Amino acid sequence: MDIKKIIFTFALLSSVSFLFAQTAEKENLIQNEKAAALKTEELQSGWKKTGKITFLFNQSAFNNAWMAGGTSSIAGNLGLNYDFNYKKGKNVWDNKFIAAYGITKLKGAERNTKTDDRLEWNSLFGKKASRNWYYSAFLNFKTQMDSGFDPTGATRISHFFSPAYLQVGPGMLWKKSDNLKVNFAPATSRLIIVDEQFTKLGTSFGVEQGKTLRYEFGASVSGYYKLNLMENISLENILNLYSNYLDKPENVDVDYQMNLVMKVNKYMSANVSFQAIYDDNANPVKSEVQIREVFGLGVNYGF
Numbered sequence: 001m002d003i004k005k006i007i008f009t010f011a012l013l014s015s016v017s018f019l020f021a022q023t024a025e026k027e028n029l030i031q032n033e034k035a036a037a038l039k040t041e042e043l044q045s046g047w048k049k050t051g052k053i054t055f056l057f058n059q060s061a062f063n064n065a066w067m068a069g070g071t072s073s074i075a076g077n078l079g080l081n082y083d084f085n086y087k088k089g090k091n092v093w094d095n096k097f098i099a100a101y102g103i104t105k106l107k108g109a110e111r112n113t114k115t116d117d118r119l120e121w122n123s124l125f126g127k128k129a130s131r132n133w134y135y136s137a138f139l140n141f142k143t144q145m146d147s148g149f150d151p152t153g154a155t156r157i158s159h160f161f162s163p164a165y166l167q168v169g170p171g172m173l174w175k176k177s178d179n180l181k182v183n184f185a186p187a188t189s190r191l192i193i194v195d196e197q198f199t200k201l202g203t204s205f206g207v208e209q210g211k212t213l214r215y216e217f218g219a220s221v222s223g224y225y226k227l228n229l230m231e232n233i234s235l236e237n238i239l240n241l242y243s244n245y246l247d248k249p250e251n252v253d254v255d256y257q258m259n260l261v262m263k264v265n266k267y268m269s270a271n272v273s274f275q276a277i278y279d280d281n282a283n284p285v286k287s288e289v290q291i292r293e294v295f296g297l298g299v300n301y302g303f
Contacts, residue, residue, distance in 0.1 A: 074105050113153075122140050206279075219243050225237045237256075
């Protein structure tokens with residue numbers, strides 16, 4: 001046999017073998033990457049639950065000889081912030097439950113004063129569309145647990161389930177992680193519920209006189225962002241926007257919450273809670289931004 005043909009045949013077989021080996025190695029690498037990604041996804045699938053209970057305490061005292069003036073007081077705030085999120089395949093279901101109640105007792109005052117009163121549940125379901133985008137459906141419910149009074153303390157203007165807000169609607173969810181997500185819902189139904197005792201003499205929280213319900217249809221945008229500013233200092237931001245197509249859509253309702261936690265150790269922390277609300281239906285006479293701020297040294301229990 002011609003030596004040239006032998007060399008050519010050997011070179012050809014070597015090239016083919018090398019190509020097959022490269023292809024097999026590439027396929028093996030792809031399969032390993034897929035297996036690793038599947039294992040990671042399986043580890044991340046299922047329920048992920050995290051929660052924190054916080055108790056804040058404030059106290060000040062003055063005796064009768066204190067010439068600078070002051071009123072003795074004692075205050076306490078108890079809060080629960082609980083997340084329970086589910087993930088499997090292309091589906092995600094994120095839930096957040098917030099409950100908080102705070103009260104201040106001033107020496108000589110006939111009635112205690114609330115410093116916080118919230119009961120809220122956010123539920124968001126998503127089915128993956130592409131990359132960080134999901135087809136979504138959301139539910140938001142919020143109310144309060146105790147009676148509220150006007151600045152004079154003489155007139156009760158709200159109590160449990162009055163008002164209560166329920167929002168539901170389909171939309172699109174952009175989710176980078178559990179700590180960064182934004183949901184857009186352009187077709188949202190909202191129901192405002194108020195006890196009839198608050199609408200006997202006029203409108204209350206947008207519900208007309210003599211009625212107990214108000215229906216709205218509009219657009220909702222909700223965002224969540226939690227970050228660590230530095231070691232042991234975390235900042236949580238929750239933003240909800242709503243525009244009612246049926247009545248003054250230019251007046252966008254705003255609800256922004258900020259929770260700053262500065263850990264001292266495993267059980268102690270300094271906490272700052274801030275909330276700003278703009279809702280022109282809350283006060284039909286004069287629309288103003290409602291602001292609530294609470295600061296204190298707290299005892300935390302995480303679970």
